[in-house]
Amino acid sequence: MVTMLRLKGKHAFVFGVASEDSIAWAICKSLAEAGVILHLGFQKRFMSRVFKLKDQLPAIAGFYPLDVATDADTKSFFDEFSKANPGIKADIMIHAIGFAPRECFDRPILFVDDDKINTAMTISANSLQRCLKHALPYLAPGSSTITLTYAASTRFVPSYGIMSMAKAALECWTRELSCHVGPEGHRVNAISSGPIQTLAASGIPGFDKILEHVEANAPLRRNVSQEDVAGTALWLASPLSSGVTGQCIHVDAGYSITMVPSNIME
């Protein structure tokens, strides 16, 4: 299996580890198992949590602060990485970053203030462009960038609010950026994950009810796990998916293909 993936000795930037529950942490574990060397970007507010995880994964070669809220703080991650790893280029970039201020969920979308909307859009959507722009000099030819999205980008999910707009924009960035960097052989794809209990998800009102609903109605009659998402990320990171770019791949136990819940027939 590890031989098939052809990832041994490759390097990956991974952004979005905040706790053991983070989707990005499951991706780290899968990449590490495949022999990938990891360079993590962490948000300072999660520093102590992230550093506790460090000892669990010898594949982690370095940690550098990353705050995608500003261009300068995004660039500084890559400056620090290149100082510590001269000449090293990464083959994979995992962008598992999402954030919206509390007000985005507490107020009806019609009344959310501009600055809060802009923060959600900058961090959850436009940061993909920001990360890729600064990463490009440090990406090996044929690299694979993977971002994380949610199906509220195209359909109404109560309480997801401004994040729905952010995910729609993120998926559009995925397509646009894949066309921009594609001629040089770089790939950009999105994984649309079903709901998973994580720190970010805990901020979404009624999240437990969404989990219950998906478990009852998804074709597989279950929710997905971080490991389900990590499996697809591993495939997208590897040359097994070499012809795939600009796509949004649903890892959601099939929920996104349903429209009318099965239980109306009961």
Ligand code: NAD
């Ligand atoms: P998480 O809370 O573990 O991860 C969110 C990450 O975003 C954290 O590591 C945090 O540090 C990072 N982040 C937030 N603001 C940042 C900033 N300014 N600079 C740098 N990093 C910043 O939660 P998660 O659920 O693992 O989220 C990862 C991604 O998956 C997000 O994009 C989320 O929207 C997406 N997603 C999650 C679910 C779900 O149900 N959990 C479903 C679909 C998509």
